[in-house]
Amino acid sequence: xxxxxxxxxxxxxxxxxxxxxxxxxxxxxxxxxxxxxxxxxxxxxxxxxxxxxxxxxxxxxxxxxxxxxxxxxxxxxxxxxxxxxxxxxxxxxxxxxxxxxxxxxxxxxxxxxxxxxxxxxxxxxxxxxxxxxxxxxxxxxxxxxxxxxxxxxxxxxxxxxxxxxxxxxxxxxxxxxxxxxxxxxxxxxxxxxxxxxxxxxxxxxxxxxxxxxxxxxxxxxxxxxxxxxxxxxxxxxxxxxxxxxxxxxxxxxxxxxxxxxxxxxxxxxxxxxxxxxxxxxxxxxxxxxxxxxxxxxxxxxxxxxxxxxxxxxxxxxxxxxxxxxxxxxxxxxxxxxxxxxxxxxxxxxxxxxxxxxxxxxxxxxxxxxxxxxxxxxxxxxxxxxxxxxxxxxxx
Numbered sequence: 001x002x003x004x005x006x007x008x009x010x011x012x013x014x015x016x017x018x019x020x021x022x023x024x025x026x027x028x029x030x031x032x033x034x035x036x037x038x039x040x041x042x043x044x045x046x047x048x049x050x051x052x053x054x055x056x057x058x059x060x061x062x063x064x065x066x067x068x069x070x071x072x073x074x075x076x077x078x079x080x081x082x083x084x085x086x087x088x089x090x091x092x093x094x095x096x097x098x099x100x101x102x103x104x105x106x107x108x109x110x111x112x113x114x115x116x117x118x119x120x121x122x123x124x125x126x127x128x129x130x131x132x133x134x135x136x137x138x139x140x141x142x143x144x145x146x147x148x149x150x151x152x153x154x155x156x157x158x159x160x161x162x163x164x165x166x167x168x169x170x171x172x173x174x175x176x177x178x179x180x181x182x183x184x185x186x187x188x189x190x191x192x193x194x195x196x197x198x199x200x201x202x203x204x205x206x207x208x209x210x211x212x213x214x215x216x217x218x219x220x221x222x223x224x225x226x227x228x229x230x231x232x233x234x235x236x237x238x239x240x241x242x243x244x245x246x247x248x249x250x251x252x253x254x255x256x257x258x259x260x261x262x263x264x265x266x267x268x269x270x271x272x273x274x275x276x277x278x279x280x281x282x283x284x285x286x287x288x289x290x291x292x293x294x295x296x297x298x299x300x301x302x303x304x305x306x307x308x309x310x311x312x313x314x315x316x317x318x319x320x321x322x323x324x325x326x327x328x329x330x331x332x333x334x335x336x337x338x339x340x341x342x343x344x345x346x347x348x349x350x351x352x353x354x355x356x357x358x359x360x361x362x363x364x365x366x367x368x369x370x371x372x373x374x375x376x377x378x379x380x381x382x383x384x385x386x387x388x389x390x391x392x393x394x395x
Contacts, residue, residue: 027070027139027180032114037159040111044151047203047279050132051156054109055079060133064149064156066289067199067276068137069180071120073103077133081106085119113158135201138181141289149200150286152301165290170299171259182289184296186277187257188266189223192216194275198296202278205263205311206256210246210270228252228267229332232343245344246272248329250313255306258298261285262306267313280311316341318360324348325360327375339387341375348382349374365390 042064043050049064058079062071073082083104100121107116120134141147146165148157159165175182175198185193186206194208194216217223228250249270256263263281281298284307288297300307316336319328325347330336347360351372355363365371367390374384 027119028143029115029117029119029139031145031160032116033112034160036113037157037161037164038111038113039155039157042149042151042154042156044154045131049149049151049156049200049279049282051110051136053136055106056108060108061131062134062136063132063201065135065199065201066138066141067181067197067201068135070102070139071118071137072135073105073120073122074125074132074134075122076125079106082122084122088121111158141291142177142180144291146291147289148286149282149289151282152286162292165288165297166293168288168290168297168299170285170288170297171261172295172297173259175294175296182296184277188253189216189220189226192220192223197274197276199276200279200282202276203280204268204276204278205280205309206253206266206268206277207271207273207275208251208268209275210249210272212275213249213251213270226251226253231329231332245328250331260305261298261300264306264308265310267309267311269313280309284309318347318357320357321346323356325355325357336387340385341373341387342377344378346376347373348376 053060085102103122105118173184175184182198253266256266285300315334317329327345
């Protein structure tokens with residue numbers, strides 16, 4: 001079949017190889033067909049989206065993450081034909097920066113389409129990323145493939161036809177690219193806009209940058225009535241680590257507007273990373289990505305014009321700190337707070353057994369069973385407490 005070079009938005013990245021030499025490569029890729037329109041199964045698990053890629057008979061499960069520019073292949077996934085290109089400085093959603101190895105994947109099939117020359121970053125896998133072999137980022141769409149994500153039908157539709165989604169119904173928002181990922185403007189408060197990353201890799205329906213929120217509140221005092229409480233700590237985990245600690249504000253939004261569509265009773269928090277909208281909003285409508293018009297189109301299911309979300313926030317969040325399990329955030333007056341857990345304490349032992357972060361997340365918890373926790377306090381002192389587990393925490 002004729003192979004086509006996707007020319008949309010030619011990017012050239014500068015890397016440094018192992019000899020310190022500057023090297024350049026582009027992020028374009030080839031597809032095996034033109035004028036295509038097809039659908040592939042979309043797996044939804046714990047609020048995350050997955051597609052199956054076929055590497056010459058080796059089936060791999062890749063997360064679909066619009067918050068990633070190119071994507072990721074984990075170090076423990078061995079594919080013949082992976083070609084190393086160099087290293088690049090990369091920043092994750094929590095604001096952490098790291099030098100990453102960049103590789104070119106061998107050709108793979110996505111449905112009937114063969115894609116070759118696709119570049120991703122190579123990184124080690126943490127237990128938080130279990131159940132996936134890699135990540136496909138927004139570059140798949142940004143290079144000229146339009147898509148419709150439908151989690152109700154568990155289906156991802158892909159096409160290169162420029163006019164296929166030109167007049168599709170729904171709430172269309174223009175996006176612009178920042179670091180090669182899509183940003184849109186939504187309204188979390190009456191008369192206020194926030195520029196947010198559309199990030200299907202995030203399990204949060206909405207998170208707002210702490211500095212942005214402080215500015216909004218200073219100009220719109222009525223926003224304070226939607227504050228549920230505050231605490232200190234960190235709770236967002238990116239690919240390279242946990243966000244910096246800081247004040248976290250809990251918000252009960254009366255409504256969050258995507259165009260004219262209203263999400264009511266959205267509970268959210270501030271984060272030290274960028275504001276973003278996550279995958280949970282796709283429970284209420286399909287999403288069209290149209291790179292030809294630079295649009296994200298939200299298509300509510302069943303023709304509804306608004307929905308009540310009423311999501312529940314976590315009482316406690318466990319994050320990683322130097323390979324150990326640290327209490328990143330505790331909601332005041334929640335179950336974890338009442339049990340004695342506090343932010344920035346390291347969980348040294350459970351029932352006398354020392355645990356790493358990964359071991360903590362893999363621990364075989366039994367509901368309604370009380371455990372003894374040994375905590376290392378920020379002042380270096382040790383303390384113990386007893387609590388039932390699991391409470392709500394991210395894993």
